Amino acid sequence: MIDGLVIRTTGSWYDVASGGDVVPCTVRGRFRLEGGDATNPVVIGDRVSVLRQPDGTGVITSLGTRSTVLVRRAAGRRVGVSHVIAANIDAAWVIQSVDLPRFNPGFVDRFLVMAGVHRIPAGIVINKADLLDDRTGPPIRFWAELYRDLGYPVLLTSALNGEGVDTLLGALTGRISAVAGPSGVGKSTLLNAVDGTLDLRTGQVSSRTRKGTHTTTSASLHALKGGGYVADTPGLREFGLVDLDPPHLSHYFAEMAPVLSGCRFPNCTHDHEPECAVIEAVDEGTISQERYASYLGMLRSLRLGARDVGR
Template sequence: MALSREFIGLVIKATGSWYTVVNRETAETIECKIRGKIRLKDVKTTNPVVVGDLVNVEVVEGDDVGVISKIVDRKNYIIRRSSNLSKEAHIIAANIDQVFLVVTIDLPKTSREFVDRFLVAAEAYKIPTTIVVNKIDLYDIDARVELELFKMDYALAGYEVLEVSALREDNLDLLGSRLSGKISVFSGNSGVGKSTLLNALLPDLDLKTGKISDYHHKGTHTTTFSEMFGFNNDGYIIDTPGIKGFGIVDVKKDELFHFFKDLFKYAEGCKFYNCTHTHEPGCAVKEAVTNEKIAFSRYESYLKILDDEGEKYRAKM
């Protein structure tokens, strides 16, 4: 069986068994399978090939499907474990320029700890992240107060927060203006409106979204695989399935604070070079928390992650 051709392509859709790969030189799209032996060097993941990967595709003469034979080394990725205790990791997307972490203050409420865990994973690869608070059309007075606190806390932490409504199309021009020329991934809990936002940003798109009738506004995992779409011929956006738990992968306990931008900024003032920012005297991080230079909820997330018995980096200390 003669190989008729071979090319490096971009994975734009990954279902777990089939992968859609585009050859960016010819704009040809081809469905591919993976050759059995592809293994990543370092990480054990449930998904060997992910959206955003550049892969080598081999096509046998006469076939209309390809075989992925190799993954080009990734520039970065967002990786998580589905729970703190699970051993296997899952990569959300690879080779990305920026992340939009979509959250909701209410209906459903995204937890601060989830946000902070996600931000740690993005910081580990220095992937710029913008927090998008969606569904602002639904917020009552309590939720609006909470939103103001949220914005203050994350401004202190060094993150931009965009308030949007996919439904009312509030601030979508602003969000859209950030997408040009970049590969962007939308991630977050199920039901926060990632697919609805993409549909609003790209009117030709018709992604499946959750039913309004969902009484408790809990996510129902409507999107089941990741997919990348062109944005105005000038960028790509990736819709991803909603995620619940966020177990951190490959961050050592004693380095965790490096990935909290706000804690890291103050840590150089600590008395002890190996300060863990928990019990030590002369800790500049704790002092900054007391003086409200670091949001208490960020520090609380740091302590919770440190304390997490299941976290892998504990064993590495």
């Protein structure tokens, strides 16, 4: 029996790193059942025990307790079905780009909420800083300042000219981190720039749709030269919410949490109720219109989701 770390999952095979070896493993059937609502019972970052087989493969026989999980709603699945992206991570970074594809604040907000729900410190990387110009600059500066003011670290990077790459390396070294974001923002290219030993596959952005082409197809965890691990993950169209009741959503908006006690109703959802401290703060300009609109969009999708699950 050996102990190891799950570094890649593809279909029913799991690569487990242990003492310098990588052992391809299967899992015992009962994990599939214990996985509950999640689509995947064993994920990258999991600590596992493995029974070695004579042919060099292994069988995962037990799963360590997870300190954290990065979770999103499973793509194309009934609402409420979750997909665990990675376990036991110390930090999560949402990657966006200055352009090609365009910065998506709705994606960022959903990611930050889900990281908050699972108590994972989160930050924002805006890649392709070499594409900053008179057109792209003003909106990017607006979003960078907004998220910094909320207390999140915001890094501007360019895998092309190296800007911000050392800062990102410093933030990743010595801990287990995961990156996630839309396809084509340059997640894999940026991680290759951070650590030249990674050699991750990278793709192109379609000139027609200006979107990425989903080059990375499975999540994988990589040792960094200075210590620690980073998980590269496949591009996502959207970061879907799970594990959240509508009245709790505002707790995960950093600028709303401090004013919530001022609402007249303790279960206020801040969209129609009278004497709502959040709506007052939006009217006074201390909570931004953009973030409030994003909140309302999420509230709507959570309410639709609650009905869907009830059927």
